[in-house]
Amino acid sequence: MAASSSSSSSIKPIFTTRSKSSNSSKSSLLSFLHNTKPKPISLKFSSHNSNYTTPPSFTISNSLQTALETSELHVSKFQDDLNVQAVTPKPTILVSEKLGEAGLAILRSFGNVECLYDLSPEALCEKISQCDALIVRSGTKVTRSVFEAANGKLKVVGRAGVGIDNVDLQAATEFGCLVVNAPIANTVAAAEHGIALLASMARNVSQADASIKAGKWLRSKYVGVSLVGKTLAVMGFGKVGSEVARRAKGLGMNVIAHDPYAPADKARAVGVELVSFDQALATADFISLHMPLNPTTSKIFNDETFAKMKKGVRIVNVARGGVIDEEALVRALDSGVVAQAALDVFTEEPPAKDSKLVQHENVTVTPHLGASTKEAQEGVAIEIAEAVVGALRGELSATAINAPMVPSEVLSELAPYVVLAKKLGRLAVQLVSGGSGIKSVKLIYRSARDPDDLDTRILRAMITKGIIEPISASFINLVNADFTAKQKGLRISEERVVADSSPEFPIDSIQVQLSNVDSKFAAAVSENGEISIEGKVKFGIPHLTRVGSFGVDASLEGNLILCRQVDQPGMIGKVGNILGEHNVNVNFMSVGRTFRRNHGIMAIGVDEEPNQDSLKEIGKVPAIEEYTLLHVSYSVRLRAWRFIIGGATSWGPQSC
Numbered sequence: 001m002a003a004s005s006s007s008s009s010s011i012k013p014i015f016t017t018r019s020k021s022s023n024s025s026k027s028s029l030l031s032f033l034h035n036t037k038p039k040p041i042s043l044k045f046s047s048h049n050s051n052y053t054t055p056p057s058f059t060i061s062n063s064l065q066t067a068l069e070t071s072e073l074h075v076s077k078f079q080d081d082l083n084v085q086a087v088t089p090k091p092t093i094l095v096s097e098k099l100g101e102a103g104l105a106i107l108r109s110f111g112n113v114e115c116l117y118d119l120s121p122e123a124l125c126e127k128i129s130q131c132d133a134l135i136v137r138s139g140t141k142v143t144r145s146v147f148e149a150a151n152g153k154l155k156v157v158g159r160a161g162v163g164i165d166n167v168d169l170q171a172a173t174e175f176g177c178l179v180v181n182a183p184i185a186n187t188v189a190a191a192e193h194g195i196a197l198l199a200s201m202a203r204n205v206s207q208a209d210a211s212i213k214a215g216k217w218l219r220s221k222y223v224g225v226s227l228v229g230k231t232l233a234v235m236g237f238g239k240v241g242s243e244v245a246r247r248a249k250g251l252g253m254n255v256i257a258h259d260p261y262a263p264a265d266k267a268r269a270v271g272v273e274l275v276s277f278d279q280a281l282a283t284a285d286f287i288s289l290h291m292p293l294n295p296t297t298s299k300i301f302n303d304e305t306f307a308k309m310k311k312g313v314r315i316v317n318v319a320r321g322g323v324i325d326e327e328a329l330v331r332a333l334d335s336g337v338v339a340q341a342a343l344d345v346f347t348e349e350p351p352a353k354d355s356k357l358v359q360h361e362n363v364t365v366t367p368h369l370g371a372s373t374k375e376a377q378e379g380v381a382i383e384i385a386e387a388v389v390g391a392l393r394g395e396l397s398a399t400a401i402n403a404p405m406v407p408s409e410v411l412s413e414l415a416p417y418v419v420l421a422k423k424l425g426r427l428a429v430q431l432v433s434g435g436s437g438i439k440s441v442k443l444i445y446r447s448a449r450d451p452d453d454l455d456t457r458i459l460r461a462m463i464t465k466g467i468i469e470p471i472s473a474s475f476i477n478l479v480n481a482d483f484t485a486k487q488k489g490l491r492i493s494e495e496r497v498v499a500d501s502s503p504e505f506p507i508d509s510i511q512v513q514l515s516n517v518d519s520k521f522a523a524a525v526s527e528n529g530e531i532s533i534e535g536k537v538k539f540g541i542p543h544l545t546r547v548g549s550f551g552v553d554a555s556l557e558g559n560l561i562l563c564r565q566v567d568q569p570g571m572i573g574k575v576g577n578i579l580g581e582h583n584v585n586v587n588f589m590s591v592g593r594t595f596r597r598n599h600g601i602m603a604i605g606v607d608e609e610p611n612q613d614s615l616k617e618i619g620k621v622p623a624i625e626e627y628t629l630l631h632v633s634y635s636v637r638l639r640a641w642r643f644i645i646g647g648a649t650s651w652g653p654q655s656c
């Protein structure tokens with residue numbers, strides 16, 4: 001059970017029965033996601049059967065479009081049968097720093113790639129509104145201004161490397177922009193560079209090299225220190241840190257490590273003892289930094305911590321300049337507390353030419369070269385290109401930084417429930433008429449499976465989307481759903497109830513309850529006083545199965561009229577006739593009641609949106625006690641993957 005905290009604000013739904021054409025109700029999913037006008041879709045067809053002749057390309061027919069928009073199952077079927085490939089405009093991918101060719105080739109095969117290096121912050125902001133993806137290394141600052149300037153077009157930022165401290169993650173999340181990185185391919189390169197700096201620092205390689213080039217021969221000045229038998233403290237025992245530790249052990253060093261989050265058995269496996277921060281500082285002859293830069297680690301090496309170090313310690317930093325207070329390091333070098341430092345990274349990159357730290361005779365520097373080997377750069381380029389293309393296709397990336405990981409098997413199993421969840425959210429909010437605004441939403445999932453086996457994050461996000469999107473300008477996806485809900489003061493709690501149903505299906509039913517709000521359809525209010533609706537997936541199609549205390553069975557498509565009436569013969573005919581007279585086609589009708597000849601409700605699915613006159617006429621039927629019109633869907637073709645990052649345009653074989 002999870003709940004997000006609420007704040008003082010609340011959202012107030014305002015619904016009118018404004019007239020909407022049926023065409024607008026069928027606008028494409030993509031326009032629905034990004035509030036843009038639907039674009040005409042053309043499809044390229046090719047057949048698995050070579051004898052089958054197909055036109056090279058044509059514009060999608062209305063019926064096919066409707067089918068595509070109406071059912072996920074239909075989409076898959078058409079794609080499988082016809083090998084449908086979208087030829088809608090390709091995404092634009094901006095690469096703002098040098099990227100390996102192999103990665104560029106992957107990107108070019110998918111989208112329009114623009115490599116624009118050394119853009120000023122202003123030029124980046126100007127360009128970004130035309131870009132669907134941005135790929136950066138450590139040199140590009142992806143600030144809030146960039147996300148603001150993107151105006152909702154930017155869907156993914158790919159960091160071709162590990163550190164994402166140059167990306168404003170909070171802003172990315174608020175704008176629903178996915179951030180992915182490439183955390184694996186440069187690990188060894190960074191570790192090797194750490195070892196290179198360690199050894200060259202200990203033997204004064206760069207200083208000696210410079211002196212010979214300056215015409216000197218200073219053998220006694222550059223006597224070094226040995227590594228063997230010395231204690232190295234690895235600060236941050238992650239991917240790079242553990243590789244450094246392995247290599248340092250090979251050099252005969254005694255390696256200890258400090259990492260508050262590293263499992264002890266991982267360290268033991270490398271023959272490394274995990275120690276406290278202070279113990280590491282007090283014991284080490286050499287300290288190598290391998291933690292991320294974040295608010296906790298910012299300037300973690302400062303006057304106070306240098307004072308705790310063994311006099312004459314030598315420091316290597318291939319992590320991030322910002323973990324060291326650079327002015328404090330200069331003081332520590334001047335006082336001899338730190339004998340030497342070897343730095344690949346700096347608070348400001350490039351550092352000022354007259355930087356005391358860089359110019360210090362006991363400091364060896366390289367210009368952020370940790371990841372710069374041919375091999376690492378090709379690897380990183382492929383890793384990030386695949387992650388970005390996957391994200392643009394709507395797949396959840398294994399390296400997503402600001403979105404929960406949902407394994408693809410879970411995603412495909414939950415797909416029809418994702419559609420149901422969105423529709424229930426949207427229906428529930430339409431039932432609200434007043435009160436102090438929606439503050440509290442309870443979601444109850446009934447499932448035969450163990451509650452711990454049920455990953456409901458995407459469902460919760462989808463219900464949130466359904467509730468918030470119609471009443472705000474926010475574009476909501478898996479990246480920003482929780483954030484937006486919190487911001488709107490919406491407290492969402494979840495309950496998982498074990499149901500007596502088949503464990504073959506992940507979920508039996510989803511119930512959405514909104515408390516402390518009035519309903520414009522009193523029958524939707526349960527005995528407990530909250531607006532309550534419940535839905536199930538039947539044969540892959542979402543159904544509304546309960547409204548308040550009334551059981552119904554309505555397939556969730558198009559528009560839905562709910563009527564509460566005195567349970568008596570002839571009601572279906574009367575309402576059906578009125579709709580028929582107004583040329584409104586009924587596609588299904590379901591009646592639910594509490595008990596015989598008491599009250600009942602009718603759920604009537606209609607293809608066209610009924611006009612006000614027809615609804616008023618229904619309201620005038622003496623036995624009808626109340627009625628309401630609900631818009632179930634404008635475009636129902638929801639793919640979980642597309643919801644995850646959204647998009648104004650679709651690309652690739654999975655697109656419509």
Ligand SMILES: NC(=O)C1=CN([C@@H]2O[C@H](COP(=O)(O)OP(=O)(O)OC[C@H]3O[C@@H](n4cnc5c(N)ncnc54)[C@H](O)[C@@H]3O)[C@@H](O)[C@H]2O)C=CC1
Nearest residue numbers: 163190236237238239240259261290291292318319370371
């Ligand atoms: N100079 C360069 O070109 C490169 C630099 N890097 C940098 O190296 C660092 C490490 O990268 P990876 O090993 O790939 O990341 P990682 O995420 O695998 O490892 C980081 C480790 O730091 C630990 N950590 C977090 N807070 C800590 C703290 N307060 N004290 C001690 N440990 C802490 C984490 O638990 C984690 O185990 C990052 O800052 C990254 O940006 C990485 C690649 C190349």
Ligand SMILES: O=C(O)C(=O)COP(=O)(O)O
Nearest residue numbers: 137138139161162163371
């Ligand atoms: O991967 C990292 O964290 C790095 O620091 C590498 O940075 P770069 O891609 O070489 O600018």
